Amino acid sequence: MTGSSRPSRALVLHGPEDLRLETRETPYPAAGEVQIAIRATGLCGSDLHYFYQGRNGDFVVRAPLCLGHESAGTVTALGADVTTLQAGDRVALEVGIPCRKCTLCLQDRYNLCSSMRFRSSAAVFPHLDGTLMDITNHPAILCHKLPPTISDVQAALIEPLAVCIHAVNRSKLDISAIAQIPQRDVTALIFGAGAIGLLLACVLAATQPFTAIVVADIDTKRLQIASTLPYTNITPHHLLAKQASSSCTPEADDDYAKSIAAQLAAKFTLPHGFTRVYDCTGSPSCIRAAIHASSPGGAVVLVGMGGPRLPTLPLSFAALREIDLIGVLRYDGRCYPEAVRLMASGKLDGVTERIVTHTVEFGNEGGQKAFRLAGNGVDDEGNTVVKVVVMGEKG
Incomplete structure (x- = not known):
């Protein structure tokens, strides 16, 4: 008919x-x-x-x-x-x-x-x-x-939630491996406190065994929202923007990235870096900093969409420390059902x-x-x- x-x-x-x-x-x-x-x-x-x-x-x-x-x-x-x-x-x-x-x-x-x-x-x-x-x-x-428990507004978040779930699935921790290390060292860093960065922090907090999840951004107002997320292991961190008068050479860019990583390591007492680093900005400066902020054997997950430029990245540093660079494009065929289940579970309430x-x-x-x-x-x-x-x- x-x-x-x-x-x-x-x-x-x-x-x-x-x-x-x-x-x-x-x-x-x-x-x-x-x-x-x-x-x-x-x-x-x-x-x-x-x-x-x-x-x-x-x-x-x-x-x-x-x-x-x-x-x-x-x-x-x-x-x-x-x-x-x-x-x-x-x-x-x-x-x-x-x-x-x-x-x-x-x-x-x-x-x-x-x-x-x-x-x-x-x-x-x-x-x-x-x-x-x-x-x-x-x-x-x-x-x-x-299900009727998911409102229309919540339903509009299923698509970005699927993106976050795909990022998590692509970078899942080896539970048997992390059982051998001090729990305080199982940490995540997220660059970008936009909708995806904030939602990703919540997915990590709700589903993964990270003891600390740091959300870093230059926007203090968005970090204020991060501070209200309903999970005790999420911590906002304010990044200082690079001075406009600073040199734009590859060396200067890398020095700036190192300074961000060092600042984060010192503040959160993580001399070896973060177990997982997620870039939700696509910004070359954040991707550089993500590589330097990662622990040896860690992973940098590229969630944000970068521009058409070809940035200079510290790839030798990543290779010598066996830091995996993991790309994320939207979501695969398993993520949408998982996103609906997670939203309906109550783990993302608030x-x-x-x-x-x-x-x-x-x-x-x-x-x-x-x-x-x-x-x-x-x-x-x-x-x-x-x-x-x-x-x-x-x-």
Whole structure:
């Protein structure tokens, strides 16, 4: 049985800071798809890059594009052959659509699929629209049913939570090995107190045996939010920004990175460094500091998206100390179910209200406000903005 198309409002980017509310026709879902009324979409750093610059690194918007991919909603219609969901189910959307046939997809590493089409990304052309719209169609197999204990706002955090879980899975501690060392030496350092850095700190605190998790940033207001996270082993640390007048030679850059690492080691009494270091900034200076701050045999996990520049890194230092450099691209095929389970478990209670600092209603005015809030980093009252979630109409 099929139905007719439905009109849907969508926030569409036509160029840098040119966001328009348009009405489009959304067809009835095809076989294997469901139609979803979008209830919540969180704004990501990539959305902001596209909004302000019309590009995210090397990926340039070449046609009008609907942004947003951290999303959840309610199923309103089923395409043929859909048996796992029914109308009224609340779902989180896993928005990367792979080929499902290549070697990487068959290993559940679909995030590395060369045919990947990711909603709201300009990496492929024609672009695949994101979820800042009233209704959308999506493969049922990539829609994860939500329990009633997960709110719409919490559901908008499932996607970034999956990123954090993937970072943790890629760098998991060897429990048998760490049992042989003093517990106080099992430590983690996170560069970046944005939404991903704060959420990652919470995931580590809730699921991993770190005795200390340090969140480092130059932004004191975001560190203040880090200090309110509901875990006793998370500690914020203020980094001093490099002086603008400082030399920009590779040697000077490395000296600055060493000074950050030494400062952290001294403050937290860790002469051998941190067991795991996670960079959530993509900043070359933080990646350098991460390598110097790692313990011998440790790991530096690259979570943040770097720019197109080719930074100079202390690779010999990393090699001689057997420090693993671990890349993280979004999440693999195992992370979304794990993210839903973790959010539903209660282990992250008290986290969402600290990270989602602002919500706005979907629409032209709300869309403009959401991007301005997220881009400015503070609201009109001077409050810090970490994560903005755009809320759709209630069904």
